[in-house]
Amino acid sequence: MNRKWWKEAVVYQIYPRSFMDSNGDGIGDLQGIISKLDYIKSLGVNVVWLNPIYSSPNDDNGYDVSDYRNIMKDFGTMADFDELLKGLHKRGIKLVMDLVVNHSSDEHEWFKQSRSSRTNPYRDYYHWWNAERGKPTPRYSLFDVNHDAWRYDSLTNAYYLHYFSRKQPDLNWENPKLRKEVYNMMKFWADKGIDGFRLDAFQFAAKDITWPKFPDGYEKNFSKYYAIGPHLHDYLKEMNKEVLSKYNVMSVAEGAGNSMKDAHNLVDADRNELNMAYAFDGVDIAKQGGYSLLHFKQVFSKWDSAFAQKGWLSIFLANHDQARMVSRFGNDGPDFRDASSKMLTTFIMTMRGTPYYYNGDELGMTNAGFDKIEDYRDVATLNEYKHQQNIGGDMKAYMKRIAFECRDNGRTPFQWNSTDNAGFTTGTPWIGVNRNYKTINEAAEDKDPNSILNYFRKMVQLRRQNLVLVYGKYTLIDKSNPDVYAYTRQLNGKKLLVLLNFKSTSASVKLSYDLEKAKVLICNYPQDSKDGTLKPYEAVVYEL
Known part of the structure; x- marks a missing residue:
């Protein structure tokens, strides 16, 4: 039994935009989180994973970073961050931050320089294709209206690559200068005292510079072609040597490649890359219309078996990129929301691997119940809506699908109490509050010894007191x-x-x-x- 603090941790994910607003502008912020530190402590969790709080124009809710060493104005200041970190550490809670370095914002200074001329020193910080060579080999973008990952830029008569939104140009990891910038930025945060990094979309960071043509229909399984590209493991070994090995930090990859071999190559200790992976096979099971428990058992048992002797995994059923756990895997109707929420919590807290638990699920928060496209804020959802309109898609079916699976279902404001806007803000919330907040909220559940919230607290303690549930x-x-x-x-x-x-x-x-x-x-x-x-x-x- 190779004991490590990050194996024994219970990770609580906070989506800062929707957690607590301290100044009435309708957007959650760092001072809002600070005001709720005693609540977080009361949960018994010992690690907080914070979604991105860096400076950003907010095209993709902070996953488009314009300055990696500063705080988004919506969220506060660096002094607020320092206060938050100190407050967490004082309560025995560690902080893990998102590291978003597959891409930056197009408003980052690197990209402004890069697009200014073909001879600019920052040109090779991104992937460019000069237009006189003809159109580049097609690439699929997850968030673009037309799903075209190449964006023409007339300033230098060239195309730049973006696997996500057109405002999220992909960084060129083949450039050692870019890599050094990233490692220095990581040291900046590690020197501040943070306790780990979650590498967002990093399995896509290494691109195939030969630009081969992928087979027709590859976009239906784009991960097979985009994940674990050439030299990715070299970059991770270098990152480990330059940064991760020098601090007592945990590291987790979003995504685990396309096979168990890929996953082991990311996380096995003797490879000196990352601590654990965040595999999506489990959460991908839930579909509109239900899922098979036999399939669910098979997937989780397969992953456990593959990592029984070596490596380490994450266990989760929800995050900021998923709809609500109880609505997808349980039963969010009034008769069974309570029991099924508790049952799912029991599953997460009794499996091997580090449990990740998304804020609001400890209350049994449900899907949003949005019925108009105007209710949604997610760039991927809004662009796909336009795409479906453009191709004459079945809009009624699309609206039904996003009501079940859209990421915004998990991003509605945290339901603190039964006052206006669920106590989240005194202003107008950036996204609508779930209408059921008067009955589902922290204040009511905290007082009820049999609530979903208090059951969650008991399950966390049970896990932390029983190493058998960890190892x-x-x-x-x-x-x-x-x-x-x-x-x-x-x-x-x-x-x-x-x-x-x-x-x-x-x-x-x-x-x-x-x-x-x-x-x-x-x-x-x-x-x-x-x-x-x-x-x-x-x-x-x-x-x-």
Whole structure:
């Protein structure tokens, strides 16, 4: 058992724009987070991952950085950041920041210089294709209205590459000067005392400079062609040597490549690259119309098995790029939201790997219920809406799809109380507040000992007090059961049994254990049944 603080951490993700507004401008900010530090401490979590707060024109909610060493004015000042970091550390909580270096903003000084002339020293900080060579080989953009990743720029008669929005030009990692700039910027934040980096979209950072033509339809699985490009591991080894190895920081990659081999190459300790990966196979299961628990079990069991001896993973069901956890994986109706939220929390906190938990899910916050395109703010959603209009797409079907899966579902303001705007702001919120805030809010749940919030706190403590839930061997039970996810965790003679009913009806599980002799550590119902029969969305953890 190779103990590390980041393996034993419980990570709480804060989306700063939507967490708490301190000055009434409708946008969450650093002082807002500072005002809620005691709440964060009360959760029992010991790491906060903060979405980007750097200077940005905000085309993609801060993932378009115009100055990596400054704070976005909407969020406050560097003095506010220093106060936040100090306040977290005082409470025994570490801070992990997003590192957004696959691309920058087109308003970054590097890009302004780069596009000014072909001979500018910053020209090779980005990927350019001179127009006299003809049109570049097509590339798919995730966020562009036309999904064209090449943007023509008349100033130098050339195209620049952007895998995301046209205001997010991709950085050229083949340039050692660019890499040195990034490492110096990372040292700037590490010297301030932050505790880790989450590398946003970094699996796409290494581009194939030969620009091959990809097969028709490649955009349906663009990750296969974009991820883990040439020299990516060289860049990560260099980053580790220059920065990560010199500080006691954790590092996590967004994305884990296209295979278990890719994932291991990113995170195995003897490779000296990153600590863990954030793989999307699990969250990609949830689809409009439901998902198969058998598929869910197979995916999570496969990843656990692949990393049983070597490497480390993240466990999560939601983040800022996903709709709400209970709406996708549970049941957000009034009868089952409570039980299914608690059940999903139990799953995340009892699996091997570092759990990541998204702000608001501890209250059982649900999808937004938006029904007009004007309600949405997400650049990818708005541009895809225009694209569907342009190609004569089925707009009714598109609206139904985004109501279920759009990222904005997870970005509505945190529901603090039943006052106007859920107590998030005294002004007009940058995005609409979920209409159910009068019943689903922190103030109400904090007072209720049986609330989703207080269950989350108990689950966090259970994990932190039982190393078997961190490092213990995972064994799947009753594999072909379509309704119940059952498994054991075992370490140093201690064995826990986890039973999770993923259905809105009662279900049973085949067990070879005598539950009468087992000790109940936690259950999301007032009383568990000791015969292997589970109530709708029941979750129970036994010590055998």
